Amino acid sequence: MNKLKMAWASGIIIVVALIVFAFFTSTHNNTPTVNPNGRLQIVAAENFWGSLASQIGGSQVQVKSIITDPNADPHEYESNTADARAIATANFVIINGAGYDSWANKLLSASPSSTRQVLDVASLLGKKNGDNPHFWYSPMYVNKVTYQILQDLIRLEPNNKSYFSGNYQKLMTSLKTYQNRIADIKRHFSGVKVAATEDIFYYLAQASGLNLVSPPAFTEAVAEGNDPPAGSVVTFEQQLESGQVKLLVYNTQTVTPLTSNMKDLALTNNIPIVGVSEIIEPPNTSFQNWMNGEIINIENALNMSVKRSP
Amino acid sequence: MLRSLAVISNTAFSWNIAQDLRSMWQYAFMQHAFEAGTIVAIVAGVVGYFVVIRRLSFAAHALSHVGFAGAAGAALIGVNPIYGLLAFTSGGGLAMAALGRKAASRDVQIGTVLAFMLGLGVLFISLYKGYATEAYSLLFGEILGISSTDVYITLIAGILILIATLLLYRRLLFTSLDEDVAEARGISILGMSICFMLLIAVATSIAIQVVGVLLIFALMVTPAAAAQRISGRPLQGITISVIISLVVSWIGLFVSYYVAYPVSFFIVSAAFAVYLATRLIPQRAARS
Secondary structure (H helix, E strand, O other): OOHHHHHHHHHHHHHHHHHHHHHHHOOOOOOOOOOHHHOEEEEEEEHHHHHHHHHHHHHHEEEEEEEOOOOOOHHHOOOOHHHHHHHHHOOEEEEOOOOOOHHHHHHHHHOOOOOOEEEEHHHHOOOOEOEOOOHHHOHHHHHHHHHHHHHHHHHHOHHHHHHHHHHHHHHHHHHHHHHHHHHHHHHHHOOOEEEEOOHHHHHHHHHOOOEEOOOHHHHHHHHOOOOOOHHHHHHHHHHHHOOOOOOEEEEOOOOOHHHHHHHHHHHHOOOOEEEEOOOOOOOOOOHHHHHHHHHHHHHHHHHHHOOOOO | OHHHHHHEOOOOOOOOHHHHHHHHOOOHHHHHHHHHHHHHHHHHHHHHHHHHHOOOHHHHHHHHHHHHHHHHHHHHHOOOHHHHHHHHHHHHHHHHHHHOOOHHHHHHHHHHHHHHHHHHHHHHHHHOOOOOHHHHHHHOOOOOOOOHHHHHHHHHHHHHHHHHHHHHHHHHHHHHHOHHHHHHOOOOHHHHHHHHHHHHHHHHHHHHHHHHHHHHHHHHHHHHHHHHHHOOOHHHHHHHHHHHHHHHHHHHHHHHHHEOOOHHHHHHHHHHHHHHHHHHOOOOOOOO
16 A cells, blocks of 8 residues: 555545535525426425415425325435425425424435415413423314414515404314314213223323323323333223223224234123324315314214213 | 336436536535545545455444444533544444454454344434434435535544554554464554544544445445455556445435435445446456
């Protein structure tokens, strides 16, 4: 190995490094904002927020939701350039936040823009990383987010204020159906003990007055793809076997052998089982129809196993 | 069929490559991806060459996963994940070097250290009250989600790693090719082993945050393995390894702009295709 060759090789490396540097100084065009048909481009990280935004924006907006597959685990998403480009050129981006879609934060910071409006649901609700991120299962939070989407759209296109407001009123009326049903469950089944395999059910149980008794250590571990502590598994099994639990809610998108075991155990103990998903299912339906369907299933299951209180 | 058609994005590809590149570099995220991808490819091509001749690809794989435990630990005590990554990959690298002094016995020591570190990672994740996706997202770093600050950090780290490699070059090569003779000449095998493990540790820690575990591991091993089959001479080998690593990264990013599948898939596939192609070259007698 002579020194000359070594210098030659390191020379190449330095030259290439300089080329990299040249990139930096090259004109850093601000990302173009393309508005085909003059419609506002909205990107929602998940389709539940996308569905709400498209109902308020109506014909004035074009909404692209990135996570739309009810059969995939949304915690395990990997970005592609089409999604990154959509975020780069969007006028308005809605993300869930609280660590649920940290990839979206990265895509946003990779495409800085001074004109883009960003709605981070978690920070709107005063939540932080580590809090339960399934905000769309709380009717109160959904109403808050819906209102904020309206405000953001009006800020982006003040000319369409009355159009957006009209759509917002229609949406709020439509949301009432499932929200009234939740109130109905609260009226008749308040305090009934229920279990869930994942912490997706937390906010809904709160809103409907149901007493979610399944050990948090278990539901959190399942949500995070981790092993639940053995003690929490034992507690969970006892709750199902003793018959104190009247309903088992399981997350159809985070299924593990352990959650399947719990399902089987509930089945043998005649506890009704209801599946809920993280993402709108089927994907072409609206947010409120999806929610309403899930809540009807929950109410029917409760009717089967518990006597309605007047 | 319909599904696969739908996935092709509407941005048109033309045979005017310069025009294509200009149109993708309009996007800041594509620029950052090419910049960071280039730096990581150069560093991985150089460091990877030694990884391959020292037969340390398992160690490189292990260190990138040990980083996971570190990131989880950092999340637990609430500090920036990069400190956890650096602490754990360096610690893991030291342990692997110290336990497996000779190449022959290293395999098992790396496995045991890796298993222990992964166990720690699982513990930290369950102790951590937050949402674990954050820690997991480190494992799959987003090459399309690189900010300009990330690019500068990568650039500085990359230059430091290349300088360190240059300074250690002769001794590193000597101990890699013939441990016994090098030891007889008074070079500390353990010392070099530790130095090199630390080098991989720093390289992976920086690259994990930017391009993710899969890419750093693929770029460290595959291009260098292909280069080794093309040339037995170290300097040529390193140069070829850097070139392959650069070319596959660029091809992967380029293709992914038009076909909406994950970038890492394209880069790893391109690298593997190059490696397979070099397998067709009849292996010449090993030269040193």
